[in-house]
Amino acid sequence: MSKAFLSIENLTQRFPSGKGEQMTVFENASFGIEKGEFVCILGHSGCGKSTIMNILAGLADPTSGAVLMDGKEVSGPSLDRGVVFQNYSLLPWLSALKNVTFGVAARYPEWSKAKVVEHSTKYLSMVGLDGDAIHRKPSQLSGGMRQRVSIARAFANHPKLLLLDEPFGALDALTRGTIQDELLKIWSGTSQTVFMITHDIDEAILLADRILLMTNGPFARVAESVEITIPRPRKRDQIIDHPNYYAIRNHLVHFLATRSKELAGQQTGSESNTPQTVRIDRLEEAKGDDSDDPRPASHLRAVNE
Amino acid sequence: MDRLSINQRAVILSFVLLIGGLLVWEASIPAQKAASELTEYERLTGGGAPKAGVPPPSQVIEKAWQELSNPFYDAGPNDKGIGIQIAYSLYRVLSGYFLAALVAIPIGFLIGMSPVAYKALNPFIQVLRPISPLAWMPLALFIIQDSNASAIFVIFICSIWPMLINTAFGVAGVRSDWVNVARTHELGPIKTALTVILPAAAPTIVTGMRISIGIAWLVIVAAEMLVGGTGIGYYVWNEWNNLDLTSVIFSILMIGVVGMALDAAFGRLQRAVAYVE
Numbered sequence A: 001m002s003k004a005f006l007s008i009e010n011l012t013q014r015f016p017s018g019k020g021e022q023m024t025v026f027e028n029a030s031f032g033i034e035k036g037e038f039v040c041i042l043g044h045s046g047c048g049k050s051t052i053m054n055i056l057a058g059l060a061d062p063t064s065g066a067v068l069m070d071g072k073e074v075s076g077p078s079l080d081r082g083v084v085f086q087n088y089s090l091l092p093w094l095s096a097l098k099n100v101t102f103g104v105a106a107r108y109p110e111w112s113k114a115k116v117v118e119h120s121t122k123y124l125s126m127v128g129l130d131g132d133a134i135h136r137k138p139s140q141l142s143g144g145m146r147q148r149v150s151i152a153r154a155f156a157n158h159p160k161l162l163l164l165d166e167p168f169g170a171l172d173a174l175t176r177g178t179i180q181d182e183l184l185k186i187w188s189g190t191s192q193t194v195f196m197i198t199h200d201i202d203e204a205i206l207l208a209d210r211i212l213l214m215t216n217g218p219f220a221r222v223a224e225s226v227e228i229t230i231p232r233p234r235k236r237d238q239i240i241d242h243p244n245y246y247a248i249r250n251h252l253v254h255f256l257a258t259r260s261k262e263l264a265g266q267q268t269g270s271e272s273n274t275p276q277t278v279r280i281d282r283l284e285e286a287k288g289d290d291s292d293d294p295r296p297a298s299h300l301r302a303v304n305e
Numbered sequence B: 001m002d003r004l005s006i007n008q009r010a011v012i013l014s015f016v017l018l019i020g021g022l023l024v025w026e027a028s029i030p031a032q033k034a035a036s037e038l039t040e041y042e043r044l045t046g047g048g049a050p051k052a053g054v055p056p057p058s059q060v061i062e063k064a065w066q067e068l069s070n071p072f073y074d075a076g077p078n079d080k081g082i083g084i085q086i087a088y089s090l091y092r093v094l095s096g097y098f099l100a101a102l103v104a105i106p107i108g109f110l111i112g113m114s115p116v117a118y119k120a121l122n123p124f125i126q127v128l129r130p131i132s133p134l135a136w137m138p139l140a141l142f143i144i145q146d147s148n149a150s151a152i153f154v155i156f157i158c159s160i161w162p163m164l165i166n167t168a169f170g171v172a173g174v175r176s177d178w179v180n181v182a183r184t185h186e187l188g189p190i191k192t193a194l195t196v197i198l199p200a201a202a203p204t205i206v207t208g209m210r211i212s213i214g215i216a217w218l219v220i221v222a223a224e225m226l227v228g229g230t231g232i233g234y235y236v237w238n239e240w241n242n243l244d245l246t247s248v249i250f251s252i253l254m255i256g257v258v259g260m261a262l263d264a265a266f267g268r269l270q271r272a273v274a275y276v277e
């Protein structure tokens, strides 16, 4: 793999299992993410998505392998990598605004207090929070509002890489939809690089440029990298009419329902596991085979059934 | 009655209980005979002197009025106003207590953050904690050679444990998510301790501080009875030696009132640092 903006190289993670043995979560996982890309990773619960993300965040060290960002090895957490956790991780004794200024003041220690507050307020209003609500404590906010604060805190810091671990997992479907839209809006204005874990297929298709598919663990692999060939800007009620939508969706569903199990538990030894690129584009297909990628046709077989 | 809120009803009930209690107390004390009604014989045998019985509440109230209207008089070592005695006790309690906080909170932090420190210090804590603070008194008197400082030392010893244990417990229990927030924002160890761990553990720490101040106030009375000289504990004991039960009862009530005020102050602090997850 040529050097991408973010390059994950031969990452292996083992944990001691209960019986004094080693449990390998994943082995020699290798993939890259380009600058400005929005990448989602899909996989069943327990396959190791959060483990990968914690390594990318620098919160945990892998058993072996390396993560390179801008050619430099990641070691320890950094303000260049912002994290939005599933449970929001807001500090409950601080108001919504203070939770954001907490981050901004850490990122820009040279800024005046007024500037920090102004900047934070701006990002809170970008995610639809203003007025009285920003002075409330997290316990006085709804789950959706808390996650908005968490997203505002992450974006306000302009990290080079934004990591989101199932950010909408605890939200109801309607709130989830609105915040996804807000996330898209705020992201499209920044060309921020985003790596997001989700288990919601529709969410991944709406948001991502590319979806990484993980097989079940142990010995999980990032098996495929599926390009989302649906142009932006995307609207949730319009993308379903796009000819590629169901083709891609079926491919993902099929992977999660059956292939993630079939491919699971395959030990590959020392070779590095890079995901196979999958490009599904009905429009290109209809135009005739002017694509120079020889693969789509073979992969479409799995999809059409 | 339905129109009154629960609080209003409770206040009325409290007053009824107070007045009822005082009336029963007053009625159960046999009246002293006036001197004019005494026989010659009774006068000769000293029956006219007020009997050292339990005084009625009216006398205690009168005494309280008298003492509280001039709390800071000083007429020699055995006759000081109640305000001065309480001030001595508070001075000892607060100095021992704050010294204990200065030691207990940093060590509690250390223990809470480091499993090694926890394991290393735990045996000492387990042995030292159950020792009655007064048991230290002879040793303190011998080593420090000063009764006032020994009393402060006893307060220090008894205040330290709840604060130490609660701080360690609170710090160890800080959610790793919050620590991760500090880590992803590249906060240094000092900044993390002050801006994340301290506020997160503050409710537990303040609970420990509140327990400690309560114990310290319990212990100071006993300590001052032992070391003598000044303080509310000494005052109680001295009035008992004078067989002045009115003053004894009055000072018992004052101990309760001051203890309540100390507890209320920490209750307020507790509410100030509380948060809802």
Ligand SMILES: Nc1ncnc2c1ncn2[C@@H]1O[C@H](COP(=O)(O)OP(=O)(O)O)[C@@H](O)[C@H]1O
Pocket (backbone or CB within 6 Å): A015, A016, A025, A043, A044, A045, A046, A047, A048, A049, A050, A051, A052, A217
């Ligand atoms: N600190 C740890 N110690 C031992 N096992 C762990 C630890 N963290 C995660 N695991 C195991 O690693 C696997 C992957 O976990 P995780 O990354 O949280 O999965 P996901 O986020 O995909 O649901 C699980 O089987 C989990 O039990």
Ligand SMILES: [Mg+2]
Pocket (backbone or CB within 6 Å): A049, A050, A051
């Ligand atoms: Mg997870």
